[in-house]
Amino acid sequence: MNAIGQVIDVDEVARIVKDCPSVVRLASGSGVEAATYLPGRRVPGVRMVDDVVEVHVVARYGPSLPEVADEVRRALGASMGERPVAVFIDDLD
Numbered sequence: 001m002n003a004i005g006q007v008i009d010v011d012e013v014a015r016i017v018k019d020c021p022s023v024v025r026l027a028s029g030s031g032v033e034a035a036t037y038l039p040g041r042r043v044p045g046v047r048m049v050d051d052v053v054e055v056h057v058v059a060r061y062g063p064s065l066p067e068v069a070d071e072v073r074r075a076l077g078a079s080m081g082e083r084p085v086a087v088f089i090d091d092l093d
Helices: 010-018 065-080
Strands: 023-026 035-038 041-044 046-049 052-059 085-092
Touching: 010 023, 010 041, 010 046, 010 052, 010 065, 023 065, 052 065, 065 085
Parallel strands: 035 046, 052 085
Antiparallel strands: 023 052, 035 041, 046 052
């Protein structure tokens, strides 16, 4: 449970983000790896930093970057409750 009082299912976050039409795939970030480490595996492209959910993606070429970020935030919507979502677009495909 986090400081906001909500448990975040990072696998569900990854599934929702991958289903966004403007997202090609999740990305591991640049520089420091963006991933959540779980027992025996990791979920690339999703990590918790303090009370913020960070999502790193490779976006489809076409939509503006703010449109891609808005689409991801809308898709995650209620599942994040009060928790802020930071969307990083690491590359275009």
